[in-house]
Amino acid sequence: MKQQAKGWLYLLPALIFLGVFMVYPLIDVLIYSLEEGYNFASQTRQGVGLGNYAYVLRDPYFISALKNTFVIVIITVPLSTSLALLISYFLSRITFLRQAFQTIYFLPYVTNTLAVGLVFMILFKKTAYTDGMVNVLLNFFGSPSIDFIEGPYAAKMFVMCFYTIWVVMPYKILILTSALASVNPVYYKAARVDGTSSLRIFTRITLPCISPMIFYLVITGFIGAFKAYSDEVALFGTDLNAAGMNTIVGYVYDMLYGEGGGYPSYAAAAALILFAIVFTITCINLLVSNNKAGIGGAA
Amino acid sequence: MKVTLEHLTKRFPNRNKKIHEDVVAVNDFTFEIPDGKLVGLLGPSGCGKSTALNLICGLEKPTEGKIFFDTDDVTELPPERRGVGMVFQNYALYPHMTVRQNIIFPLQNLKGKDKITKEQMEERAMTAAKLVQIEALMERKPSEMSGGQQQRVAIARALVKLPRILLLDEPLSNLDARLRLSTREEIRRIQTSTGITTIFVTHDQEEAMSISDLIIVMKEGVIQQIGKPQDVYEDPVNLFVAKFLGTPPINVFHARVAGGGLYLGEDRIADTKAPEGPVTVGIRPEGFIPDPEGPLACKLHRVEVMGRDISVVSSHEASENAVIRSIISSAESEVVRALLADDSKPPKAAEESASDDRIVRFKIRPAKLYLFDTETGNRLEL
Numbered sequence: 168m169k170q171q172a173k174g175w176l177y178l179l180p181a182l183i184f185l186g187v188f189m190v191y192p193l194i195d196v197l198i199y200s201l202e203e204g205y206n207f208a209s210q211t212r213q214g215v216g217l218g219n220y221a222y223v224l225r226d227p228y229f230i231s232a233l234k235n236t237f238v239i240v241i242i243t244v245p246l247s248t249s250l251a252l253l254i255s256y257f258l259s260r261i262t263f264l265r266q267a268f269q270t271i272y273f274l275p276y277v278t279n280t281l282a283v284g285l286v287f288m289i290l291f292k293k294t295a296y297t298d299g300m301v302n303v304l305l306n307f308f309g310s311p312s313i314d315f316i317e318g319p320y321a322a323k324m325f326v327m328c329f330y331t332i333w334v335v336m337p338y339k340i341l342i343l344t345s346a347l348a349s350v351n352p353v354y355y356k357a358a359r360v361d362g363t364s365s366l367r368i369f370t371r372i373t374l375p376c377i378s379p380m381i382f383y384l385v386i387t388g389f390i391g392a393f394k395a396y397s398d399e400v401a402l403f404g405t406d407l408n409a410a411g412m413n414t415i416v417g418y419v420y421d422m423l424y425g426e427g428g429g430y431p432s433y434a435a436a437a438a439l440i441l442f443a444i445v446f447t448i449t450c451i452n453l454l455v456s457n458n459k460a461g462i463g464g465a466a
Numbered sequence: 467m468k469v470t471l472e473h474l475t476k477r478f479p480n481r482n483k484k485i486h487e488d489v490v491a492v493n494d495f496t497f498e499i500p501d502g503k504l505v506g507l508l509g510p511s512g513c514g515k516s517t518a519l520n521l522i523c524g525l526e527k528p529t530e531g532k533i534f535f536d537t538d539d540v541t542e543l544p545p546e547r548r549g550v551g552m553v554f555q556n557y558a559l560y561p562h563m564t565v566r567q568n569i570i571f572p573l574q575n576l577k578g579k580d581k582i583t584k585e586q587m588e589e590r591a592m593t594a595a596k597l598v599q600i601e602a603l604m605e606r607k608p609s610e611m612s613g614g615q616q617q618r619v620a621i622a623r624a625l626v627k628l629p630r631i632l633l634l635d636e637p638l639s640n641l642d643a644r645l646r647l648s649t650r651e652e653i654r655r656i657q658t659s660t661g662i663t664t665i666f667v668t669h670d671q672e673e674a675m676s677i678s679d680l681i682i683v684m685k686e687g688v689i690q691q692i693g694k695p696q697d698v699y700e701d702p703v704n705l706f707v708a709k710f711l712g713t714p715p716i717n718v719f720h721a722r723v724a725g726g727g728l729y730l731g732e733d734r735i736a737d738t739k740a741p742e743g744p745v746t747v748g749i750r751p752e753g754f755i756p757d758p759e760g761p762l763a764c765k766l767h768r769v770e771v772m773g774r775d776i777s778v779v780s781s782h783e784a785s786e787n788a789v790i791r792s793i794i795s796s797a798e799s800e801v802v803r804a805l806l807a808d809d810s811k812p813p814k815a816a817e818e819s820a821s822d823d824r825i826v827r828f829k830i831r832p833a834k835l836y837l838f839d840t841e842t843g844n845r846l847e848l
Binding site for chain 2: 351
């Protein structure tokens with residue numbers, strides 16, 4: 168008994184910290200999301216219910232943010248993971264300049280998001296002086312200029328996804344390069360003795376051996392993409408609703424502090440909806456990966 | 467399938483970039499392995515035996531020389547077109563596949579006219595599995611099997627393509643001592659029942675001696691001796707081979723030849739026709755016969771009784787090693803017992819008195835006595 172009390176005493180600092188900064192805010196968010204017509208200044212509410220959720224789900228800004236988020240997730244996660252796999256595979260096959268390439272591929276990871284945003288501005292943004300480098304290129308090939316930052320939705324989304332992939336790729340390359348290097352080379356030797364084609368070696372030996380790492384990247388990739396916000400701000404400025412490029416996290420932020428802000432209840436409801444989505448997707452991902460590991464991995 | 471190597475040489479660039487001289491892993495190998503034999507490629511670690519195996523397999527390209535399987539020149543062929551099966555030291559079973567998938571894997575690679583149907587694959591996999599007696603484990607993963615079972619799966623995977631030659635790289639080194647004994651019998655059995663020419667690499671002389679039809683002793687990329695295990699043991703060409711084969715190892719002495727006699731220190735142990743001067747002498751542990759009148763006087767350290775045999779540990783001033791180990795068969799052990807009884811001490815007590823001044827005298831069996839040139843290590847006529 169005394170031993171147990173001692174144990175809890177030792178845990179107390181951590182528990183207090185977690186309670187104050189994690190558990191309490193989570194519960195508070197839940198409470199906020201259920202308080203209808205909550206007034207921050209007078210600390211009053213009109214009722215309790217799911218009204219905030221109903222409002223958020225009917226809000227066209229939220230719907231557009233939801234749509235944008237899903238588009239970004241669906242495009243960038245598979246594309247960045249497979250591109251990273253391709254690049255790290257070829258990196259593992261070359262010896263010449265390998266270190267140099269690895270460094271170059273890793274550079275975006277250590278570069279600040281906003282600095283990268285600036286680079287993309289130079290590449291894509293139309294100004295009084297230039298249409299941006301990409302447009303200069305397009306013009307060279309005889310195509311008219313496209314306004315990537317303030318133009319059509321598809322153009323904006325293209326830049327957005329391009330940017331996101333470019334930013335998340337270095338970490339994935341890093342992880343996959345080390346995963347590839349960890350595959351025991353004797354498997355490749357054995358496969359060579361049996362005359363296995365390189366494609367078959369890749370699909371039947373390499374991929375299963377590194378599949379735990381791939382699943383890890385897909386799961387964290389989904390979570391990261393669902394929480395996208397700062398990249399959008401870096402490209403399109405803080406008024407994402409006006410640009411039509413808002414994301415769920417952006418919506419939450421706007422509801423709290425934005426121009427039309429001061430609605431913590433709506434923000435809380437939107438945040439919890441996002442949580443529900445991410446949670447569901449992650450569960451599905453884990454189920455799939457565990458299944459696959461059952462068939463393939465367990466090494 | 468007969469395997470012939472002609473002046474096979476493999477040089478690697480030196481890892482130490484300051485030294486421009488290449489490392490010669492395999493130096494001018496020329497030998498012939500007769501069809502259907504089990505051959506042990508034997509040498510200390512780093513002597514190039516695995517490289518030699520990789521060259522025969524086709525995983526490495528030789529710098530010079532040629533490899534023939536029967537009359538086919540396979541030097542330029544990739545491994546899959548040579549018809550070799552290889553078992554790797556760590557088995558290299560694909561960890562994510564079951565035993566069945568592992569064994570079938572090589573068959574799924576077959577292309578063109580060699581292609582076979584799924585049923586044929588299953589059938590061949592089953593035949594191979596039965597041969598190594600793992601047919602009950604077909605649905606297991608490698609991680610769910612013991613080292614010995616994994617070894618069998620690896621052999622089955624190598625045999626399923628019906629190779630012309632089976633290559634095994636240190637097949638027993640990852641097994642514990644008991645399993646090693648049974649697995650080497652197993653390898654012998656599989657080799658005998660398939661009749662496939664088999665080459666295996668090992669650094670363990672006992673392993674090579676026990677199952678090989680032929681052993682090839684290597685040192686630093688150079689073949690030292692090729693022959694039947696017993697022949698190589700009985701008749702080593704140089705000191706290296708003599709030292710490398712046999713447990714306990716051969717006893718080495720600094721000796722000299724003078725006046726037609728071979729002297730270990732002051733003891734004239736044999737007559738010899740060798741030229742006068744210093745020589746190196748090797749005497750196998752079983753070459754010592756305890757004899758009160760024997761010429762070789764050694765200081766007795768202790769007597770170890772190991773069931774059937776008695777091992778006498780003694781020392782001599784001319785010995786290269788700290789102790790001389792001699793094995794006395796039971797027939798002759800009476801002499802030793804008598805010797806010990808002289809001091810009215812039972813053998814047990816002798817073990818405890820580690821350093822006393824008792825002398826044990828030996829006669830030397832001429833057949834177990836070898837003379838080597840001190841400079842080159844080459845064998846000399848007695």
